Amino acid sequence: MSASIIDGTAVARASRARTADRVAAFRARHGLAPGLATVLVGDDPASEVYVRNKRRAAAEAGIADFHRHLDARSAPDEVAGVLAELTANNRVSGILLQLPVPGQLDGPALVDLIPPGKDVDGLTTQSQGLLARGVPGLRPCTPSGVIELLDSAGVTLAGAHAVVVGRSELVGRPMAQLLLGRDATVTITHSRTRDLEAISREADILVVAAGRPALITARHVKPGAAVIDVGIHRTDHGLTGDVAFDEVSAVAGHLTPVPGGVGPMTIAGLLSNTVSAAEIAAAETASTD
Numbered sequence: 001m002s003a004s005i006i007d008g009t010a011v012a013r014a015s016r017a018r019t020a021d022r023v024a025a026f027r028a029r030h031g032l033a034p035g036l037a038t039v040l041v042g043d044d045p046a047s048e049v050y051v052r053n054k055r056r057a058a059a060e061a062g063i064a065d066f067h068r069h070l071d072a073r074s075a076p077d078e079v080a081g082v083l084a085e086l087t088a089n090n091r092v093s094g095i096l097l098q099l100p101v102p103g104q105l106d107g108p109a110l111v112d113l114i115p116p117g118k119d120v121d122g123l124t125t126q127s128q129g130l131l132a133r134g135v136p137g138l139r140p141c142t143p144s145g146v147i148e149l150l151d152s153a154g155v156t157l158a159g160a161h162a163v164v165v166g167r168s169e170l171v172g173r174p175m176a177q178l179l180l181g182r183d184a185t186v187t188i189t190h191s192r193t194r195d196l197e198a199i200s201r202e203a204d205i206l207v208v209a210a211g212r213p214a215l216i217t218a219r220h221v222k223p224g225a226a227v228i229d230v231g232i233h234r235t236d237h238g239l240t241g242d243v244a245f246d247e248v249s250a251v252a253g254h255l256t257p258v259p260g261g262v263g264p265m266t267i268a269g270l271l272s273n274t275v276s277a278a279e280i281a282a283a284e285t286a287s288t289d
């Protein structure tokens with residue numbers, strides 16, 4: 001068997017085009033574009049690249065830019081003050097604090113200052129709580145992108161056994177919740193799991209976010225399974241993932257490549273969340289007018 005390769009670049013392009021249409025409709029209706037505030041503290045080169053890419057993609061979709069760049073030595077109160085200012089600004093639909101932040105700052109505590117209605121990364125304690133309860137809210141971008149990729153490939157989630165490799169707050173935990181919300185039977189595995197191979201071989205859907213290059217081999221995969229590789233590793237030969245692509249593609253039914261799989265979906269999800277945040281805020285304002 002040779003896996004059908006899920007083209008994340010194409011799925012993300014289509015998602016971004018839909019978001020651009022929603023932005024245009026929002027502008028036509030409200031006279032203003034949805035706005036995204038990216039907050040970058042310090043000069044970490046990787047973070048600068050990530051933020052630049054997010055701002056560029058937002059601009060391409062017609063989203064207004066409210067970027068703030070703060071000094072690396074900023075005190076907690078200064079960052080909190082900027083987040084409060086952006087929270088109060090009605091033109092800012094979504095706020096994203098780029099992580100990691102410099103050592104004198106408590107990243108998770110600062111993220112928690114973002115109100116759930118503007119939490120376009122879906123990472124605050126409140127947003128994660130809404131997700132865990134199955135209540136509507138803004139969802140984390142990378143796991144949402146994984147669901148969109150599975151849907152694009154026509155993979156049935158309801159009743160399927162989904163195994164998630166990794167339990168981070170950023171990917172593994174919200175991934176498991178989203179799969180549960182779609183009626184999959186979910187198993188979460190992690191660094192202390194005994195016999196990953198036996199458990200992952202049970203999976204109809206295997207989502208891998210362990211941050212371990214080529215952790216998943218052909219032996220870990222049930223023939224015909226859908227395998228989604230969230231891992232990203234920079235090597236001398238370019239980007240690779242957590243899945244040994246060549247051998248797994250001979251066993252899996254569907255497989256995402258790295259690059260060109262989950263990666264492009266993350267920014268697409270951020271843009272979509274920003275427009276959703278704007279639409280919800282506008283609807284709430286209209287209902288209280």
Ligand code: NAD
Pocket residue numbers: 142165166167168169170171172189190191192193196209210211212215230231232233262263264266
């Ligand atoms: P993390 O380091 O926070 O978490 C890794 C998780 O994997 C942990 O819960 C750990 O218990 C588990 N794990 C480690 N070794 C394991 C093993 N041998 N067996 C089973 N589980 C194991 O990482 P993260 O933030 O969740 O990211 C995971 C990977 O996904 C990284 O490579 C990261 O670069 C990538 N990532 C990609 C995107 C994207 O847009 N494509 C977004 C976020 C993260």
